[in-house]
Amino acid sequence: MTRFLTPLALCTAMAFAASASAELLLYEPFGYTAGADLVGQNGGTGFTGAWRDGAAGGGIIQAGSLPAPAGVPTAGGHAMLSGAAGTYQVYRDFTNIEGADGETTWISWIAQRQGDSIPTPDPTYGDNPYPRGVNAGFFNTEHPTRPERVGIGNSSNATENEWSIIPEGSGGLREGSGVPWDEMHWAVMRLDHHGDINTPDDAYLWLDPDPNVEPDIMNALASSVGVVDFSGLDFIRPFVGNESSGRPAGQMVIDEIRVGTTYADMSAVPEPAALCLAGLAACGLVGRRRR
Template sequence: MARGLNVGVAVLGLSLCVPFVASGRVLYEGFGYQAGAPLAGQNGGAGPWVTPWMSSPPFVSPTIDVPGLSYSHNAELLTTPGAARSDAAAFGLSMNRLFTPDHGTNGTSLWISFLAQIDTPTSGNAYVLLAFPGGPPNVPGIAISITRFGFNDTFLRAALAPYAGGGSGGVAATTPIAFGETALLVARIDYRAGPDLVSLWLNPGLDVLPGTADITLNTLDLNVAPPSQLLRFEQGNNRASFIDEIRLGGTFEEVTPLVPGPSAISVVLIGGMWAARRRRVAR
């Protein structure tokens, strides 16, 4: 099914400037901060964020890398300059940020997307993950990641796995991700009575709604307690790794806004001129 018109514009104002209009249910972090600045303490993005990004000792803060990551597949993802970059964090790096949750009700869905990239490690583990942490004793969390599963693997895989708070299972996609390749991960959590369904698409086309997911996980009851108010990302590698363009929303279109094409801009401009003409006639 083709997606609806999604050009990232405000028609009435004829503005072609923002990644999306923050509606309260859309959360966005594009890491549009000064190049080289530490991420810790930064408080940008859009949507119902509550705190700046926070790191915990002994973890160090990633820094802002410009121009950041980009992605296109039949259409181009709308991005802003900047990405969170970690170097030589072989022991792992963890960043947290609190937000006001608007998800977790049975019968609803939450869409999540982000870009990730990992340079070739010299040895050992390598991963970038985005997580809703769970908590003891029996509140499971979920992690969405690209991961090097074997220390000698020459590629990465996309994966879903429990994250803190218990739970079992975990599944990885079979499609390899090359080191140095930017991957778009799009996940959907379908909240329901009992275990919820988490679906993950790796590098989906942006011109249509996604079809069958690459992997699914249905062993975790993620809303057994009030929904997580904490969003966390982790990076582990002994070379550079990146995360960028984090979005949470209610639909696929909300978490994959597109760069407006010429035809879409023409529609907006024609509509604006017609509206202006009508205003002049009305006078």
């Protein structure tokens, strides 16, 4: 009997470790073969289908994870998205995140706006050398008026180059952080839900917060409070604009997409099922050695 105590304890420890990330709803580490097209890839956890609808060659997997703050685990590669051959939009579906009254949804990823620029200041686009929209948005396909609910990045024709919250994909509702969008950061967005689709919610954005300490909304770099509803999210869509009217095509690298219900989920060890399988395998190995 005693020979099974050590493996049993190990398996139990694995189970508790996995439970810590039980609220991690979505995770995309882009752990695919370098050079592969993003469309058709179906890894990660929590999604209901593969990446779809993007133009061929617009999204390519690159080797290695993008840099993250200490304490934020990374795995796999990352994606390079380009609008050079035309506006690039790629989608991935997931089970509806209701966002009921009193609930909170946390979203994070690592990203950076890249690509060609225009000289600044510009008479139309001010101090923004990247006036073509590049962002990643979350949609509610059942919304009666505007499916796109909220995104992070920057809008087309913005006069500032800055990481922003973009409610409804609208440049007129955009709330900027003042931090250049062409700087790479770990972006974390908090959505506080206050009712159904008829009740506006609140969004807060931080860049590279301490993963061990939940950030205070008073210290958010950008916020959208009481403007639009962010409930019922059911797919993500990165958007990279093409060359248009003298605005160079956009480009973006993106990695480590996480969606959860707590701040701890933003730095959680993903794929608890894999951890359990590893634990069971370890239990079997230990038990076998003791025979």
